[in-house]
Amino acid sequence: MRTIPDYKKIYHDIILKICPEREPEFKYFLDKETLLSWDIVKLDNLIFNKKDQDSVVFNQRHRSYDxxxxxxxxxxxxxxxxxxxxxxxxxxxxxxxxxxxxxxxxx
CATH class of the missing domain: 1.10.10 (Arc Repressor Mutant, subunit A)
Structure with a gap:
């Protein structure tokens, strides 16, 4: 049986550790019952502000969708x-x- 990571918990912990002052900004995502893979990508981009073109290209190639x-x-x-x-x-x-x-x- 395949288990799915608890992305809400993971990202909530990341937000509290990296940028706790921005927690209200992510409330929309954290209040959702389940996060879609698209929500996870958005959250990741918002938290880490990925602007480096190399990382964008790399991540795009390794993205998967449910x-x-x-x-x-x-x-x-x-x-x-x-x-x-x-x-x-x-x-x-x-x-x-x-x-x-x-x-x-x-x-």
Whole structure:
């Protein structure tokens, strides 16, 4: 059986250790019942302010998405009437990946 890390607890501890004065800024994420992988990416970027291009490229290549996040991205695209190019730029994923997801989920 595969267990999932408690990301809320992990990120709450990181926030308290690194930047406790910014805790209210992250309240939205920490109050959610479960964090999607997209939420984790956002939290990570907000906390660590990753601006280094090399780290952005490296992290982008090693990113993985769960089913909930994939469906969230596709739903976001439909709700905001975005095409694949705009959606891929917004979420920093390839157009081919987005197209593949839409075929897999038949959306």
């Amino acid at each position: 089913d909930e996040t994939i469906l969230y991205i596709i739903k976001y695209q439909k709700e905001h009437k975005m095409n694949n190019s705009h959606t891929s730029k917004y979420f920093r994923i390839s157009r081919n990946t987005l197209t593949k997801w839409k075929k897999i989920y038949k959306i």
